[in-house]
Amino acid sequence: MKELRDLARTLLADGAVKVVIGYEEGPRGVRPAFITRPEHAERLIFDARCTHCLPAYLSPRRTHVAALGKPAVVVKGCDARAVAGLIREAQLAREDVVVIGVRCGGVTGDPTVAELASGTVAPRCDACDAREPKLADHVVGPALPAPPASDQPDMLARLEGMSAAERWEFWQEAFSRCVRCNACRQACPMCFCERCVADKTQPAWIESSPHGRGNLAWHLTRAIHQAGRCVACGECQRACPADIPLGLLNKKLAHVVAERFGYRAGDDPAVPAPVGAFRLDDAQEFIR
Amino acid sequence: MTGARTITHDNLAALVADLAAAGTRVTAPARGADGKVDYRPIASLAEAALGAELPRRSLKEFFLPASEPLFSWRQEGAKVDLRAVPTEFPPHLVLGARPCDAAAVEILDHVMGWDYRDELWFGRRAATTIATLACPGVDGSCFCTATGRGPESTKGSDLMLYPIDGGYLVEVVTPKGDALVTAHAARFISASDASRPVSPDPGPRTPDPASLPMPAIAEWLARNFEHELWRDIALRCHGCGACASVCPTCHCFDIVDEPEGVTEGTRRRNWDTCQTGLFTLHASGHNPRRDQHARIRQRVTHKFSIYPAKFGEVLCTGCGRCARACPGGMDLPEILGRIAALAGAASGPEAAV
Amino acid sequence: MNLYQPYLMKIEAITDETPDTRTLKLAFEDPSVASEFDFRAGQFGEYSVFGSGECTFCIASSPTRKGGIECTFKAVGKATKAMRGLDVGDTMGFRGPYGNHFPLERMEKRSVVFIAGGIGLAPVRCVIWNVLDLRDRFADVTIVYGARSVSDLVYKRELEAWAERADVKLWQTVDPGGETPEWKHEIGFVPAIVEKAAPSAAGATAVVCGPPVMIKYTLPVLEKLGFAAGDVYTTLENRMKCGCGKCGRCNVGPVYVCKDGPVFSAAQLAELPAEY
Numbered sequence: 001m002k003e004l005r006d007l008a009r010t011l012l013a014d015g016a017v018k019v020v021i022g023y024e025e026g027p028r029g030v031r032p033a034f035i036t037r038p039e040h041a042e043r044l045i046f047d048a049r050c051t052h053c054l055p056a057y058l059s060p061r062r063t064h065v066a067a068l069g070k071p072a073v074v075v076k077g078c079d080a081r082a083v084a085g086l087i088r089e090a091q092l093a094r095e096d097v098v099v100i101g102v103r104c105g106g107v108t109g110d111p112t113v114a115e116l117a118s119g120t121v122a123p124r125c126d127a128c129d130a131r132e133p134k135l136a137d138h139v140v141g142p143a144l145p146a147p148p149a150s151d152q153p154d155m156l157a158r159l160e161g162m163s164a165a166e167r168w169e170f171w172q173e174a175f176s177r178c179v180r181c182n183a184c185r186q187a188c189p190m191c192f193c194e195r196c197v198a199d200k201t202q203p204a205w206i207e208s209s210p211h212g213r214g215n216l217a218w219h220l221t222r223a224i225h226q227a228g229r230c231v232a233c234g235e236c237q238r239a240c241p242a243d244i245p246l247g248l249l250n251k252k253l254a255h256v257v258a259e260r261f262g263y264r265a266g267d268d269p270a271v272p273a274p275v276g277a278f279r280l281d282d283a284q285e286f287i288r
Numbered sequence: 289m290t291g292a293r294t295i296t297h298d299n300l301a302a303l304v305a306d307l308a309a310a311g312t313r314v315t316a317p318a319r320g321a322d323g324k325v326d327y328r329p330i331a332s333l334a335e336a337a338l339g340a341e342l343p344r345r346s347l348k349e350f351f352l353p354a355s356e357p358l359f360s361w362r363q364e365g366a367k368v369d370l371r372a373v374p375t376e377f378p379p380h381l382v383l384g385a386r387p388c389d390a391a392a393v394e395i396l397d398h399v400m401g402w403d404y405r406d407e408l409w410f411g412r413r414a415a416t417t418i419a420t421l422a423c424p425g426v427d428g429s430c431f432c433t434a435t436g437r438g439p440e441s442t443k444g445s446d447l448m449l450y451p452i453d454g455g456y457l458v459e460v461v462t463p464k465g466d467a468l469v470t471a472h473a474a475r476f477i478s479a480s481d482a483s484r485p486v487s488p489d490p491g492p493r494t495p496d497p498a499s500l501p502m503p504a505i506a507e508w509l510a511r512n513f514e515h516e517l518w519r520d521i522a523l524r525c526h527g528c529g530a531c532a533s534v535c536p537t538c539h540c541f542d543i544v545d546e547p548e549g550v551t552e553g554t555r556r557r558n559w560d561t562c563q564t565g566l567f568t569l570h571a572s573g574h575n576p577r578r579d580q581h582a583r584i585r586q587r588v589t590h591k592f593s594i595y596p597a598k599f600g601e602v603l604c605t606g607c608g609r610c611a612r613a614c615p616g617g618m619d620l621p622e623i624l625g626r627i628a629a630l631a632g633a634a635s636g637p638e639a640a641v
Numbered sequence: 642m643n644l645y646q647p648y649l650m651k652i653e654a655i656t657d658e659t660p661d662t663r664t665l666k667l668a669f670e671d672p673s674v675a676s677e678f679d680f681r682a683g684q685f686g687e688y689s690v691f692g693s694g695e696c697t698f699c700i701a702s703s704p705t706r707k708g709g710i711e712c713t714f715k716a717v718g719k720a721t722k723a724m725r726g727l728d729v730g731d732t733m734g735f736r737g738p739y740g741n742h743f744p745l746e747r748m749e750k751r752s753v754v755f756i757a758g759g760i761g762l763a764p765v766r767c768v769i770w771n772v773l774d775l776r777d778r779f780a781d782v783t784i785v786y787g788a789r790s791v792s793d794l795v796y797k798r799e800l801e802a803w804a805e806r807a808d809v810k811l812w813q814t815v816d817p818g819g820e821t822p823e824w825k826h827e828i829g830f831v832p833a834i835v836e837k838a839a840p841s842a843a844g845a846t847a848v849v850c851g852p853p854v855m856i857k858y859t860l861p862v863l864e865k866l867g868f869a870a871g872d873v874y875t876t877l878e879n880r881m882k883c884g885c886g887k888c889g890r891c892n893v894g895p896v897y898v899c900k901d902g903p904v905f906s907a908a909q910l911a912e913l914p915a916e917y
Binding site: 026027028029030031032033034052056057062063064065067068111173174177179180181182183184185186187199204207208209210211214235238239240241242243 | 321429523533534
Binding site: 358359361363366367368370372373375399400402403404405406407408510513539540541542543544545547553555557560562567568569570571572576577582586589590593594597598 | 642643644645646647649689691692693694695696717718719721728730731732733734878879880882883885886887888889890892893894895900914915916917
């Protein structure tokens with residue numbers, strides 16, 4: 001913790017950055033912090049509750065954050081993929097951000113739950129190979145033991161075992177809870193479009209009404225737009241006030257992208273994503 | 289109005305069955321397919337989860353649905369026919385509402401009825417009887433007592449239920465509540481001498497109402513449109529509408545046309561929120577609230593200054609859902625505490641941002 | 642039927658004011674509505690094309706002219722573009738009238754100064770005809786109207802009619818560079834022409850409507866001429882959906898523009914947060 005705070009204090013005091021985006025203690029567990037003064041660096045913390053994917057605040061959509069000036073951002077190894085994604089898609093220049101990587105021992109997926117156990121560990125920590133952050137200007141913190149394996153049922157496997165009718169029923173029920181608050185989109189580090197397709201009215205590609213048709217169109221469109229882009233941070237699902245298991249859609253598409261394109265949204269911005277690259281050896285069987 | 293009565297669990301179950309059989313819709317907190325509690329239709333009391341966790345969403349959707357048709361149209365050449373939607377609704381009982389959710393509905397009657405009467409809102413209001421269950425509190429994000437409500441607040445309720453051994457003590461609050469009890473008198477036991485159970489422990493509720501003095505907060509808000517607080521607290525806000533979607537009193541809506549084919553369609557109203565940039569965007573591209581801090585300011589000011597100035601009550605019942613739902617850790621009681629501290633009216637928790 | 646269900650209206654006539662601005666003359670389909678419908682100058686409505694949604698603007702005709710209403714609009718958004726596509730005889734929707742109105746009773750026996758820019762003449766035109774149709778109740782009437790160019794002037798036939806009236810002092814202007822060789826009137830921005838026209842503030846009320854920048858520079862001129870902020874009125878155009886104080890969209894500070902407005906005095910505007 002001291003290493004993190006000292007670094008943040010120095011970066012701010014030297015004027016290397018204007019704001020350090022990290023984690024602090026809030027009224028309900030850990031929350032994002034925006035440290036603009038060296039003396040406030042003491043507020044920074046890092047522990048298993050730090051599930052938020054902070055690079056979301058680097059997207060140019062966050063004009064109120066950008067107005068502060070050059071940021072440093074605290075990332076876990078998995079979050080670094082979001083920084084890489086923003087750079088890969090020309091939303092951020094590498095030199096415009098200082099990346100502070102923290103060594104991670106897994107997170108709980110709930111900012112109010114500190115105890116890391118098989119029942120609380122976030123799904124994305126499963127088989128994590130990014131606990132030592134890459135793409136970072138600074139890496140801080142002690143190396144931590146690997147998190148416990150999750151004992152939560154593998155919902156994706158369960159869904160894949162269902163018939164199409166059962167899956168349809170599962171998603172119909174889940175989407176029926178959606179009121180289109182847009183929390184999934186807003187909290188997503190990779191939903192950076194200046195004008196979302198769901199906000200377009202001429203024509204209205206996606207009906208804005210939270211009814212079966214509109215909700216299905218929205219969630220499937222978003223999932224497909226996130227294919228090869230989603231960094232599996234889980235923020236959409238955590239942000240959803242209706243607890244719709246959106247992560248399952250993203251995970252399924254990540255599997256498809258891995259299978260069809262041999263691609264996984266990683267932490268190297270130089271590796272192009274399938275949505276942004278054309279390869280002669282792309283599987284093209286869908287064009288007939 | 290009749291005095292207090294009691295009802296046993298068995299008789300309550302029978303009452304729900306009677307009502308359902310007679311065509312009354314019954315809504316109660318109940319677990320859905322994902323195991324979480326929402327207010328949802330029940331066919332029998334066994335489906336209800338009375339006194340379980342706070343339902344994810346408030347009661348408002350039973351009066352202002354997340355999406356509802358306003359009318360539909362059919363075009364034939366230059367001629368258009370409009371088909372109205374009903375403004376009268378079948379009888380409806382909400383069983384086991386939280387006091388904060390019941391109060392919110394009555395608070396919203398003001399805006400839904402000033403000069404222009406929203407028949408869809410009041411049609412549902414007229415059809416609905418709300419039986420509220422005294423509330424044990426949820427957690428430290430509850431601040432109902434600061435908004436003038438509390439565990440036994442009867443505002444918005446037609447009947448109040450207090451858990452007792454083997455059932456509930458039933459208190460009649462309104463004539464509508466009385467009508468329900470009278471119509472099903474056999475299910476109730478007169479208990480005019482029954483003493484009310486001990487008030488629920490205020491328990492997890494926080495903070496002390498005196499730390500969030502609503503008049504001082506309203507006054508500060510009216511004078512501090514430009515204040516560094518707004519830019520400060522807005523930083524972690526994602527600009528999503530999670531807070532508004534779970535809020536029992538946020539009621540802003542959008543009106544959209546949805547064509548179905550070329551000649552027919554439906555005009556609907558859908559929940560909307562002042563937290564998005566699109567909310568105030570003009571067709572010309574001009575946007576009077578371009579930045580997130582202006583939108584946060586709008587939400588807080590509308591609830592705690594504008595609404596009380598217009599209608600005499602704050603547009604908040606302290607349910608704490610917004611703080612629980614926020615992915616960015618925005619916390620309304622904390623924000624109000626900071627405002628109270630700035631107003632110098634109380635020693636609110638001067639939390640750092 | 643609920644309050645969000647509009648009246649059906651038939652388009653009786655279409656007038657193209659400029660290449661992108663159009664006036665529709667609308668008649669109520671239901672004769673009982675037609676005979677009962679009444680409104681005050683400055684009130685607005687929600688106009689709709691079924692399938693493209695609603696849009697908000699002031700009623701551009703005068704309440705003294707019965708039998709229907711007129712609206713003047715620019716095709717900018719989804720609904721206005723759809724309105725632009727309608728023909729004479731087509732059916733559209735209208736809800737209203739909503740909002741407050743210009744204080745005509747307060748203006749009686751006083752002089753009235755109308756100042757408008759571009760399509761901002763539409764809401765002002767409603768008051769102008771209201772005043773001219775009751776001409777003997779008012780003292781001097783001055784109109785200052787400007788647009789970017791000659792082709793951007795709306796209600797050209799009415800401008801001619803007002804110019805010919807002895808009981809109206811009309812100043813027409815176009816922005817520098819917007820004039821044609823035939824243009825015989827003023828060249829300059831509206832605030833400058835107001836200063837040149839220098840209407841007397843004594844016992845006078847001003848009605849100002851136009852682009853924000855015009856209003857911004859006109860208000861100080863009026864102040865210099867001696868107009869009290871309480872005697873200068875304008876109308877706000879916040880984004881609205883319901884029009885009747887429910888949907889929350891047009892709320893600015895303590896007011897709902899749709900209910901407490903859209904007509905505000907400059908004194909009231911000065912108290913409002915600049916969120917319009």
